[in-house]
Amino acid sequence: MSEAKQPIKSIVTPSRLEYDFTPGIATTRFLRHMEEGRIVGQRCAECTKVYVPARGSCPRCGVATKEEVEVGPNGTVTTFCVVRVPSENIDLTLPYTAAHILLDGADIPFFALIQECDAADVRMGMRVEAVWAAKEEWGPTFENIRYFRPIDEPDVPFDDFKEHL
Amino acid sequence: MAEHCAVIGVGQTQHDAKRIDVSQYGLVREAAERALEDAGMTYADIDAVVVGKAPDMFEGVMMPELMLADSLGAVGKPMLRVHTAGSVGGSTAIVAASLIQAGVHDRVLTVSYEKQSESNAMWALSVKVPFQQGMVAGAGGYFAPLIRAYMKRSGAPEDTGIRVALKDRQNALKNPYAHLKLEGIDFDQIANSPMLWDPIRYLETCPSSDGACAMVLGNAAVAKKAPKKPAWVHATAMRTEPTMFSGRDQVNPQAGQDCARVLYKKAGISDPRKEIDCCEIYVPFSWFEPMWMENLHFAPESEGWKMTYEGATALDGDLPVNMSGGVLSSNPIGASGMLRFAEIANQIRGEAGEHQVDGAKKGLGHAYGGGSQFFSMWIVGDQPL
Numbered sequence: 001m002s003e004a005k006q007p008i009k010s011i012v013t014p015s016r017l018e019y020d021f022t023p024g025i026a027t028t029r030f031l032r033h034m035e036e037g038r039i040v041g042q043r044c045a046e047c048t049k050v051y052v053p054a055r056g057s058c059p060r061c062g063v064a065t066k067e068e069v070e071v072g073p074n075g076t077v078t079t080f081c082v083v084r085v086p087s088e089n090i091d092l093t094l095p096y097t098a099a100h101i102l103l104d105g106a107d108i109p110f111f112a113l114i115q116e117c118d119a120a121d122v123r124m125g126m127r128v129e130a131v132w133a134a135k136e137e138w139g140p141t142f143e144n145i146r147y148f149r150p151i152d153e154p155d156v157p158f159d160d161f162k163e164h165l
Numbered sequence: 166m167a168e169h170c171a172v173i174g175v176g177q178t179q180h181d182a183k184r185i186d187v188s189q190y191g192l193v194r195e196a197a198e199r200a201l202e203d204a205g206m207t208y209a210d211i212d213a214v215v216v217g218k219a220p221d222m223f224e225g226v227m228m229p230e231l232m233l234a235d236s237l238g239a240v241g242k243p244m245l246r247v248h249t250a251g252s253v254g255g256s257t258a259i260v261a262a263s264l265i266q267a268g269v270h271d272r273v274l275t276v277s278y279e280k281q282s283e284s285n286a287m288w289a290l291s292v293k294v295p296f297q298q299g300m301v302a303g304a305g306g307y308f309a310p311l312i313r314a315y316m317k318r319s320g321a322p323e324d325t326g327i328r329v330a331l332k333d334r335q336n337a338l339k340n341p342y343a344h345l346k347l348e349g350i351d352f353d354q355i356a357n358s359p360m361l362w363d364p365i366r367y368l369e370t371c372p373s374s375d376g377a378c379a380m381v382l383g384n385a386a387v388a389k390k391a392p393k394k395p396a397w398v399h400a401t402a403m404r405t406e407p408t409m410f411s412g413r414d415q416v417n418p419q420a421g422q423d424c425a426r427v428l429y430k431k432a433g434i435s436d437p438r439k440e441i442d443c444c445e446i447y448v449p450f451s452w453f454e455p456m457w458m459e460n461l462h463f464a465p466e467s468e469g470w471k472m473t474y475e476g477a478t479a480l481d482g483d484l485p486v487n488m489s490g491g492v493l494s495s496n497p498i499g500a501s502g503m504l505r506f507a508e509i510a511n512q513i514r515g516e517a518g519e520h521q522v523d524g525a526k527k528g529l530g531h532a533y534g535g536g537s538q539f540f541s542m543w544i545v546g547d548q549p550l
């Protein structure tokens with residue numbers, strides 16, 4: 001009875017928005033290469049930096065990038081964090097390690113998941129390799145790479161990757 | 166700059182996790198009316214209104230400034246909305262100041278807010294990009310690897326972040342508007358709080374808050390008639406850089422360094438550590454205090470942590486930082502930057518109450534946003550420059 005008299009101060013009304021995503025020329029090429037199991041970036045003709053995934057232009061020089069360069073599949077962890085807090089739209093078992101990975105041949109790191117390794121053992125400079133999904137599951141998506149895992153190689157010295165944290 | 170601009174009124178709400186006692190309309194009015202009262206004005210005296218908040222996805226209301234026009238007395242008056250992610254509260258104040266400095270208006274009301282309880286900021290900050298795996302868990306997930314990079318680069322003692330958090334949480338106890346007021350907080354409580362995004366602990370993290378901040382800005386003629394002491398805007402600056410480019414230094418971003426450099430030049434400051442009395446800067450995770458001390462040229466690179474360690478940034482230090490308790494104690498995202506700008510103005514006006522720095526004559530307000538790519542800053546002083 002007293003409950004019925006409580007004023008309603010707010011209600012939750014879920015809403016959704018659906019949209020079509022058009023990746024554009026550079027990302028489409030990147031995704032088509034991913035479909036074939038290859039990680040392909042683009043080199044800037046002016047500063048020679050290799051971007052992956054490339055966006056079709058160099059953010060520093062402002063020029064279109066055309067030359068394609070295959071990179072990886074191995075790389076180096078430049079920095080990382082161990083996530084111990086849940087997020088509604090992230091479907092991963094806690095804790096997990098999210099790292100900045102600099103693929104061999106690339107000049108910019110990207111965020112990726114580290115698995116098959118205890119969180120306490122992840123290090124800056126640790127060498128890792130891409131673990132791909134089964135070939136029949138490949139599509140035009142970065143998600144073909146399920147995660148990265150450590151490989152038996154010596155750590156890279158900090159000075160060699162400190163520009164790419 | 167053609168006209169002088171001064172802060173003549175400041176208002177903020179009580180910040181809390183859930184302000185279910187007010188709507189978004191009521192929240193912005195609470196701050197706006199306090200600022201107007203502080204300035205001895207009513208909505209009728211205002212020429213234009215400038216509103217800022219974080220992306221609309223946070224509350225799920227597109228262009229909320231339109232629905233707020235009525236509440237903020239802006240009907241029939243110019244109204245502007247500013248968007249620069251987490252730095253928006255600072256950028257909004259700068260846009261409002263520019264309208265005075267350019268001689269467009271005499272009296273401008275500027276307001277920023279966030280009602281995080283009507284939203285899910287963690288969701289809004291972790292939206293899955295098509296064709297990629299979602300794993301960047303909110304702002305903490307984005308910034309934690311950069312903090313680790315700072316720790317490695319600077320060799321700072323591991324407890325630096327704990328010391329910053331302790332200072333800010335103790336300062337918040339002196340601020341009646343602060344959201345998080347942890348009586349009896351000590352070093353061990355922070356050190357033993359759980360790691361959320363290792364190396365960031367729970368008590369080294371900002372809360373999610375509902376809150377708003379407002380300021381009334383006026384030109385010299387208006388400021389002279391103000392009932393309280395004005396804080397004069399000496400300089401403003403904004404800089405941005407792309408989120409991703411090869412070799413980008415996200416620990417000590419060039420945009421922030423450049424922004425501070427041009428700010429000091431405009432304000433006639435050659436030695437910021439000596440000439441600035443106190444600062445309110447945007448520190449959502451405690452380790453950002455030493456990082457920004459370096460970015461703002463108060464300390465050489467990799468030595469910002471020494472300022473924390475030596476007590477320089479404490480309320481009784483030689484450069485007090487975040488006397489109000491800062492973003493670590495109240496984080497209504499869109500308002501957090503303006504709170505820095507308003508708190509520093511109140512220090513200069515002698516209106517900061519229990520967390521007042523005695524004799525503060527020149528202060529820095531700072532905000533940053535996005536992936537450390539948007540910066541906005543101002544210097545205010547007790548006399549016109």
Ligand SMILES: [Zn+2]
Nearest residue numbers: 044047058061
């Ligand atoms: Zn280039």
